[in-house]
Amino acid sequence: MDGSGNSLASGPDATKRKVCYFYDSEVGNYYYGQGHPMKPHRIRMTHALLAHYGLLQHMQVYKPNPARERDLCRFHADDYVSFLRSITPETQQDQIRALKRFNVGEDCPVFDGLYSFCQTYAGGSVGGAVKLNHGHDIAVNWAGGLHHAKKCEASGFCYVNDIVLAILELLKKHERVLYVDIDIHHGDGVEEAFYTTDRVMTVSFHKFGDYFPGTGDVRDIGYGKGKYYSLNVPLDDGIDDESYHSLFKPIMGKVMEVFRPGAVVLQCGADSLSGDRLGCFNLSIKGHAECVRYMRSFNVPILLLGGGGYTIRNVARCWCYETGVALGIEVDDKMPVHEYYEYFGPDYTLHVAPSNMENKNSRQMLEDIRSKLLDNLSRLRHAPSVPFQERPPDTEFPEPDEDQDDPDERNDPDSYMDMDDMRHLDEIPRKFVSNNIQSVKIKRENFENELNDQDALRVASDLVKGAEPMAEDLPLLKASEKASMAVDLEPTNMKMELENQFVPALMYSKP
Numbered sequence: 001m002d003g004s005g006n007s008l009a010s011g012p013d014a015t016k017r018k019v020c021y022f023y024d025s026e027v028g029n030y031y032y033g034q035g036h037p038m039k040p041h042r043i044r045m046t047h048a049l050l051a052h053y054g055l056l057q058h059m060q061v062y063k064p065n066p067a068r069e070r071d072l073c074r075f076h077a078d079d080y081v082s083f084l085r086s087i088t089p090e091t092q093q094d095q096i097r098a099l100k101r102f103n104v105g106e107d108c109p110v111f112d113g114l115y116s117f118c119q120t121y122a123g124g125s126v127g128g129a130v131k132l133n134h135g136h137d138i139a140v141n142w143a144g145g146l147h148h149a150k151k152c153e154a155s156g157f158c159y160v161n162d163i164v165l166a167i168l169e170l171l172k173k174h175e176r177v178l179y180v181d182i183d184i185h186h187g188d189g190v191e192e193a194f195y196t197t198d199r200v201m202t203v204s205f206h207k208f209g210d211y212f213p214g215t216g217d218v219r220d221i222g223y224g225k226g227k228y229y230s231l232n233v234p235l236d237d238g239i240d241d242e243s244y245h246s247l248f249k250p251i252m253g254k255v256m257e258v259f260r261p262g263a264v265v266l267q268c269g270a271d272s273l274s275g276d277r278l279g280c281f282n283l284s285i286k287g288h289a290e291c292v293r294y295m296r297s298f299n300v301p302i303l304l305l306g307g308g309g310y311t312i313r314n315v316a317r318c319w320c321y322e323t324g325v326a327l328g329i330e331v332d333d334k335m336p337v338h339e340y341y342e343y344f345g346p347d348y349t350l351h352v353a354p355s356n357m358e359n360k361n362s363r364q365m366l367e368d369i370r371s372k373l374l375d376n377l378s379r380l381r382h383a384p385s386v387p388f389q390e391r392p393p394d395t396e397f398p399e400p401d402e403d404q405d406d407p408d409e410r411n412d413p414d415s416y417m418d419m420d421d422m423r424h425l426d427e428i429p430r431k432f433v434s435n436n437i438q439s440v441k442i443k444r445e446n447f448e449n450e451l452n453d454q455d456a457l458r459v460a461s462d463l464v465k466g467a468e469p470m471a472e473d474l475p476l477l478k479a480s481e482k483a484s485m486a487v488d489l490e491p492t493n494m495k496m497e498l499e500n501q502f503v504p505a506l507m508y509s510k511p
C-alpha cells in the first residue's frame with residue numbers, strides 16, 4: 001500500500017483540512033443490555049484516546065444538537081418515530097404488537113434513554129453535514145453510521161438512520177452525494193433509501209453469503225433512474241489489506257471520476273477489522289484507515305461516521321487513528337496513559353497485527369468482481385449535471401423546541417437543521433437523466449422491465465414525501481406495497497420482497 005492519493009486532488013495530500021468533530025459526553029452511558037455486543041462506551045473510549053493523543057486541539061469540537069422529532073421524520077415514518085419516543089423498558093410489555101411491527105426487541109432492544117441516544121447520534125451526523133455545507137472539509141461523528149435502520153423499522157442494532165438524514169442535508173447544497181460503506185455488513189438501509197435516485201451513489205464493501213443482513217449482491221445495481229447508482233462489493237472471509245485495496249482503490253477511483261460527487265459520506269464500521277467479535281475479515285487498522293486516506297485525497301468534503309465494531313478496544317484504536325488521518329497527523333503507536341489504558345494491554349499500542357486466518361477471496365474472484373463493477377461504472381460516462389436552482393434553506397438559528405428541554409444546551413446553533421422534507425430532491429429538473437444511462441441487459445430478470453424515461457421521471461416524483469405510489473403505471477411495484485421498508489422509495493421495496501432472502505439476526509451471525 002503506497003498511501004498515495006489520486007491525481008484528481010487539487011492540492012498536495014498533506015494539506016491541512018478544516019476538521020470538526022461531534023461528541024456528546026453522555027453517549028458512552030447508553031447501554032443496550034447485558035451481553036449485547038453493541039457498546040456505546042466505545043465512543044467514549046475513542047474520545048479519551050483523541051484527548052490524550054492531543055488530537056482534539058486540532059479540530060473544532062462540538063456537542064451535537066439532539067435531532068428533533070421532525071428532523072427524524074424527514075426520513076422515518078411518523079408513527080415509528082413516535083414509538084421510539086414513547087417506548088421505555090417499563091412500558092414495553094404493553095406494546096408487544098408495536099415492538100414486533102417495528103422490529104424492536106432482540107437485536108434492537110428497548111433500553112433506558114433509547115430515544116435520546118437516537119437524537120444524539122443523528123444530531124451529530126446531521127450537524128456534521130451542516131458544517132460541510134458551510135465550508136468545513138471534514139466532519140467526524142463516531143457515534144453515527146447506523147446504516148441498517150429502515151424508514152419504519154429498527155434493524156441490526158440501528159434505530160434511526162443518521163446516514164440517510166445527513167445525506168438529505170448534504171443534498172440541499174450538493175447535486176450529487178457519494179456514500180461509501182466499509183463496515184463488514186451491507187449498508188442496506190442507506191442503499192434502500194436511495195435505490196431509485198441518481199443523486200446519491202451508494203457503494204458498500206461487505207461480507208456476502210450467509211451473513212446479516214443477507215442483501216448486497218453484486219447484481220443489485222439500483223433501479224429506474226437509480227440504475228447503476230448502487231454498487232455492491234461482495235467479499236468473503238479473511239480478506240486482508242492488499243486484497244481489499246485491490247478492489248477499493250480502482251473502484252472508488254473510478255466512482256470519483258465518473259460520479260463527481262460534491263460531498264462524500266464514509267461509514268467507517270470497524271467490524272471489518274481483524275479479530276472483531278462479530279466480523280470475519282482480516283484488515284489491519286492501517287488497511288482500514290487507508291480507505292479514509294484514499295477518499296480524503298480527492299479533496300471533496302467528507303463526513304466520517306462510525307458504525308459497527310464489537311471488539312471495542314480495536315474500535316477505539318481504529319477511529320482514533322482515522323481521526324489522525326483526517327487531520328493529516330500520524331499518530332504514535334505508543335499509547336498515552338489514560339482512563340481506559342487497561343483495555344489495551346499487554347502491548348499498549350495503537351496498532352495490532354492481523355491474524356494468520358485464511359483469505360477465502362481468491363485472486364480470480366477479486367478480479368471478476370472488480371471487472372464487473374468497473375464495467376457497470378463505465379455505463380456512467382458522464383456524471384449527471386444540472387444547473388443549480390433555488391437551494392432550500394439549510395441553516396437557521398434554533399427556536400426553542402418541544403424536543404429541547406434546555407435550549408442553552410445547544411452549543412452549536414450553526415448545526416441546527418432546517419428540516420422540511422425530501423421535496424428538494426425533486427426541485428431540480430431531471431430531464432437529463434436517462435440520456436446517459438445505456439440500456440444494458442442484466443441477469444436479474446426482475447430488473448429487465450426497464451422504465452422508460454417518462455416512467456423514470458414519475459418514480460422520481462415518489463421521493464416527495466407522502467406521494468402516492470404510481471402503482472397503476474408500474475404494476476411491478478404493486479406487489480411491494482405492503483413491504484415495510486423505505487416507503488418513499490417504492491421500487492426498493494419490490495427489490496427486497498423479490499429477493500425473499502432469509503435474514504439471520506446480526507447478533508447471532510457469529511458467536
Ligand SMILES: [Zn+2]
Nearest residue numbers: 183185271308
Ligand atoms: Zn457491521
